[in-house]
Amino acid sequence: MKDRIWVSYKDSVYDITDFIKAHPGGTEKILLSSGGQLEGFFKFYPFHQKDHVQKLLSQYKIGILHEDDRVKQSANGNDIDEEEEMLKQLRSKELITLQEVPLIAETNPIYLRQHFITPVSEMFIRNHQKIPQRIDPEYFKLKVFENKNKKAKYTLDDLKSNFQPKTVMSTIACSGNRRGGLKNIYPTIQGNNWTYGAIANCYFTGVSIIDLLKDLGYDLEQIKDKHLVVEGLDIDVQGKHFQVSVPISHVIDPLNEVILAYAQNGEELIQDHGYPLRLIVPGFVGVRNCKWVYKLSISDEEATSAQQKENYKFIQERDSSKIDYSKYKPIFAYIINSAITYPLDKESMIVEKDSPCIYLKGWATGNPHLGTPVKEVQISFDNGQTWEQAQITHKEVKDHKHSKIFSWVLWEYKIDVNRFQSNQPIKASVRSVDLNGDTQLKSIEELYNLKGLLNNSPHSVEFQFVI
Ligand code: HEM
Incomplete structure (x- = not known):
């Protein structure tokens, strides 16, 4: 940061140092591109090719590349992902799509009036990465770690047969819900233009995390200062799995009804909503309700991902160069x-x-x-x-x-x-x-x-x- 950060895109060079901290995808991610080309990253996260991002980037242009140094564009850059295509066909046409990849779509207002329980197919979708490939339930194992050490594994069958199923009704809302209203008066705010449809109310059924921790042999009192770190099967450009955490003190309070869900509204979870397992922390914002869960860790530290450390924090400082993310707490619960x-x-x-x-x-x-x-x-x-x-x-x-x-x-x-x-x-x-x-x-x-x-x-x- 001291010596300025330059990147190239197509025929131009950009000095993005002053944008790093304001990047909606986190500083960690944007720094991956430093000294290199943006093409590969923008192909992986194609929403960067949209006008508003390109316009933003153009503000940082400092020169043009020598012709010999330009990236040669491949003619057929787009690989067709068959599973993704199939999901698209199956998906409700009533969802209001804000972005194709990673998919971001609002619940249609017609389902926010009379439908007290939102039909699964009509629930908003907020993905951070490409949807992972559907796993084979026969071979799937949930891995449990204590810090970096393996502790146990559970098959889906173990989770469904060996534990008393628990059902909870939870309204899940993205913490960015109603951002559109804020963006109308503060156009510098980046991110999805949600109206009021990043919200849905469903029943979830699964294994109580308290029961799981007891099955793992934990004395709940002894682990109350630790964190439950959860990882999804979805990965980013670096191959890192989506990761968030919630304090164990919250999880072990039975009133909070935290579960690892395998069913939504009485039916097996669908791929769009986290099949085979989704962490449900009732009342917590969408991002903490991790989808496609394949790994849990009982950890001394909270999650190290940008979703935990930077992206979901309420920061009112207007000068982004002054922001020290570690001074702000992650958002956990949704609000009135x-x-x-x-x-x-x-x-x-x-x-x-x-x-x-x-x-x-x-x-x-x-x-x-x-x-x-x-x-x-x-x-x-x-x-x-x-x-x-x-x-x-x-x-x-x-x-x-x-x-x-x-x-x-x-x-x-x-x-x-x-x-x-x-x-x-x-x-x-x-x-x-x-x-x-x-x-x-x-x-x-x-x-x-x-x-x-x-x-x-x-x-x-x-x-x-x-x-
Ligand atoms: C999101 C700009 C580089 C990963 C965004 C958004 C903007 C942006 C404006 C919000 C998009 C929206 O309106 O929804 C830029 C610019 C870049 C850059 C100007 C280069 C100078 C990168 C790189 C990566 C990356 C190199 C990955 C390695 C992401 C991700 C998000 C994002 C994952 C979505 C965050 C989320 O929705 O949780 N970026 N970006 N960006 N960016 Fe970048």
């Missing part, structure tokens, strides 16, 4: 939040003369870290000066005094159209209030952060109706 998913922003609704009412609809979460459920959902038509109560139409029935709630609620609000003029824009905002009275207090301006994470300013839509 909500969205209006009907009508869509700028939608025009036709109202029948005989039944002059329209409904707003949407989702709301409580405080998943504490497990406190949503008590009320409130709507405002005057930019948050006054709030009115919406009706909660779907919620999990669970004894919240003796257990935690990790699931969203769905709600609706009936608008009496006589209060408003037709053909005039109406702005509606929503906020969630949990059982402790906590709510969404911060405005979008206060929520700026480098990676555009955890936006929970009250969500608004502007719409009109026509009679």
Whole structure:
């Protein structure tokens, strides 16, 4: 970093030193390219070939390469991956794709209104690498390590037959959910332009991690200061497996219901959602719910990956050269939040003369870290000066005094159209209030952060109706 970092791409040379710390894919990854060519990396992560990345790169151009030094482009650079093609064919066409490889797709708003349990095929997808090849269940073994030492192996059969299955309902949300709103006012924020659909609510079934740790012979008290490091079968350009960790102190509290899932909504996991095993940490943001798990480690240290150490941190420092990532904690739990998913922003609704009412609809979460459920959902038509109560139409029935709630609620609000003029824009905002009275207090301006994470300013839509 002291001596500047140069890379080449096509016919040009770039000095990317000042961009390294702001790279959304992490400093570790971008540094792999230092002194070399970007072509191979951009082929592996093709979203770099999009206009906004190319425009960003162009700001750092410092010269052009001598003709003899340019990379010769192969005519058929794209290998067709048959398994990937097949998955694409099978995938729901209702998902809203934001990026093809690694695949990033939002849950369609139609599944964020009435479907309290999101159908598996309609759940958002946020991959960090290419989807790994489907493993053969006959030969698959989950490896367990203690730090760097092998401790045990389990077949899928062992996990399904030797442990009491445990089912938990969890709303999984990407910590970048609603980043689109932040990007509208802070265009420098990089990353996927999620609206409010990086969220879904499902049942997961699998082995309780507490049962697994006991089976491994651990005294839970003795390991409470360690970390559960989890690795997925998906790999990056360096051949490194996707890796994250969660503190064991969280995992060993039975109220947190952490499981290694092999089924979702009662069916075997599908490849898009982590077959054969997915770590489910109810209430924790998507990235900690590692997919395609093949290895667990009981470790003295947290995971060393960029996903743990850099990418999922809430950093409000605006001068990226001043950032010391080690000073910030990784994001674990999702937050109290909500969205209006009907009508869509700028939608025009036709109202029948005989039944002059329209409904707003949407989702709301409580405080998943504490497990406190949503008590009320409130709507405002005057930019948050006054709030009115919406009706909660779907919620999990669970004894919240003796257990935690990790699931969203769905709600609706009936608008009496006589209060408003037709053909005039109406702005509606929503906020969630949990059982402790906590709510969404911060405005979008206060929520700026480098990676555009955890936006929970009250969500608004502007719409009109026509009679
Ligand atoms: C993501 C820029 C080099 C790996 C991104 C994004 C940008 C970017 C703008 C966010 C894309 C979006 O809008 O969603 C650049 C530039 C580079 C560079 C300007 C060169 C100067 C690299 C290299 C690697 C890499 C060399 C790999 C070795 C990644 C990954 C992500 C990413 C994995 C996705 C992170 C995630 O979604 O978790 N990069 N990048 N990048 N980049 Fe780069």
